[in-house]
Amino acid sequence: MDAVRTLLETQPLLTLFVTVALGYVVGEMSIKGVSLGSGAVLFVGLAIGGFAPKSAPPALLGTLGLLLFLYNIGIQYGDQFFKGLTSANGLKANIAAAFGVIVAGFVSVALVPLFGVKLDESLGMFAGSGTSTASLQAAMAAMKGDGATVGYSVAYPFGVAGPILFLYVLSVVLKPHIERPPPKLIETAEIALRNPAFIGARFSDLVARMPAGLAIAAVRREHHNRTLTDDLILQADDVLLATATDPAVLREATSLFGELQPGRITSHREDLDYARVFASSRLVVGHMLRDIRFPEGVACTIAHVRRGDADLMPKQDLILEFGDRVGLLANRANMKSLRALFGDSIKGTAELSFISIGVGAALGLLAGAVPLPIPGVGKLTLGLAALLLVALVLGRVRRVGPFAWTMPLTANLVLRNFGLTIFLAQVGIASGPKFFATIGVAGVSFLVYGVAIALALLLVTTILCLWVFRLPFDMTVGVISGATGNPAILAFANRVAPTDLPDLGYAMIFPSMTVVKILFVQIAAVLASG
Structure with a gap:
């Protein structure tokens, strides 16, 4: 001993x-x-x-x-x-x-x-x-x-x-x-626009009136999927890709906008495809979603963000962190440039700035x-x-x-x-x-x-x-x-x-x-x- x-x-x-x-x-x-x-x-x-x-x-x-x-x-x-x-x-x-x-x-x-x-x-x-x-x-x-x-x-x-x-x-x-709440996972619904109150309105007007906790990721019109802009004029039979973590919100949106048309958007990927990338680039990490600038001429929608084991709705003031997994909707031809923008490195799950730690401490x-x-x-x-x-x-x-x-x-x-x-x-x-x-x-x-x-x-x-x-x-x-x-x-x-x-x-x-x-x-x- x-x-x-x-x-x-x-x-x-x-x-x-x-x-x-x-x-x-x-x-x-x-x-x-x-x-x-x-x-x-x-x-x-x-x-x-x-x-x-x-x-x-x-x-x-x-x-x-x-x-x-x-x-x-x-x-x-x-x-x-x-x-x-x-x-x-x-x-x-x-x-x-x-x-x-x-x-x-x-x-x-x-x-x-x-x-x-x-x-x-x-x-x-x-x-x-x-x-x-x-x-x-x-x-x-x-x-x-x-x-x-x-x-x-x-x-x-x-x-x-x-x-x-x-x-x-x-x-x-x-x-x-106490009831155990269901896990917060992103769910989707494809809704055909039939409500006359929204037909002919700008997309920004629809956003102002849609249920809390809902996001619209894309729209299908005339057999083509496309991303959304605030000044887009909505038309009858536009199919909206709605996302939410609460199924009740999707049901409310369906009754408000029109009726379900499942498969109209997700089964067609020639215009918009889905990809999930890691946020590991300083061009996006630490920035709000509203401040992210996509490459010139690239139309892209952030459908959701997964942080740890939880899905987060893509609110405009959401700040990306290293290791976030970001769901993107964009044309396949643009995916390479988007991956470069976000970094898309799994090393981002362990990335940290020792300069920031040193200064902060x-x-x-x-x-x-x-x-x-x-x-x-x-x-x-x-x-x-x-x-x-x-x-x-x-x-x-x-x-x-x-x-x-x-x-x-x-x-x-x-x-x-x-x-x-x-x-x-x-x-x-x-x-x-x-x-x-x-x-x-x-x-x-x-x-x-x-x-x-x-x-x-x-x-x-x-x-x-x-x-x-x-x-x-x-x-x-x-x-x-x-x-x-x-x-x-x-x-x-x-x-x-x-x-x-x-x-x-x-x-x-x-x-x-x-x-x-x-x-x-x-x-x-x-x-x-x-």
Whole structure:
């Protein structure tokens, strides 16, 4: 064993990746549907750190990992976050979650005078109960010690399993009736124009009056398919190729415009053919559909955009991202030039601009270094919380001049999960010795304290969401998931409420609650030291 210990202590990078590998093996183990996921990396790191006390990699490596995690969270959820802030339900959800987080924070701080817990350990339990690695880092930086990691590691298991059990009990008690929505896939209908109200009108007039969620991709007239322009004068018996993700919208359009004429357009491809291309060129990525300029003399219609596993309607303000699969209607002779315009490279699913990442992260770090005066507290720097805020803004803006801030979902997930894993591994290894020195003395009591902090967060958030603000149950479970933070909780929430609202609630809440948790930890640390 001494030889193994010596090897680990002399090869910190080897130790780091052994920790990552073993952590994910443990994290995939499931007990009654509950698993720790990436959080298990922390516990494996603690074990290895306790076994080989001098094996910890440099702390800067862990900070870099957390930076990647927070930056990519902000880039992905920026748009949903700001939309949530401007909606009635989004404001209610953020208020409910903020109250829950703050009450949980006060419970953690109250442990100091009531039970003699050290402040860094109580703030670590606060971070662990909310599964917030970002607030753990803030506690470590503010308190200049590793007591926060001990509290975090003890409270973390219930921080993951507790909310899952809570959501299960909540669904059993309330028995909400939630129907699983059908998948959002593009469906088509070929409709012969028979309504006199539209015959002789411009196509733009028809667009202004057609049902929401509908798009017209092409028209067939006099045995020829053609793309549409706003000034096209509609004629009787024109066949319109209508698309929508909701079959009810297509039925409404059919009754409004005329009658179905299936096969009239799709069975004839001599004028217009269909092709699906990858968006991988900077000529289109980061641009709205309305701003894309097709080659001279090329008539083309964007029929739909597929991003990840979802079909998106081709709205004019939709911004293309790397890796989007774009459905085109155009003449076969023009397909080569269109493929060149869009790039059409599968590498686009992993394409990202390291220049944009460098500039964006640098802006966030600069913002985090600026001291902000807070009345009653003094000057406070936001640190990595500012990085998250900057990333949220960039994720909302998406593009500034030559900088495309967004990246494909696949690349985003890889970078942020890798960053989180590196952070947990480094922190766990570094804190292992202190953890085992403390856990034997205060382990059971710390677990009870962690349960109390987590329950305060869960109960306050749930009561405000369901009975004060009367948010839908499926949105509420998403808000609870975002307030507690761990993606495993969101995955369970999607099983409890199989709609889009849990994901929406999570996206609106997770970034802002991460900032709230970090600020609470920093303010508590400053007030305590003052």
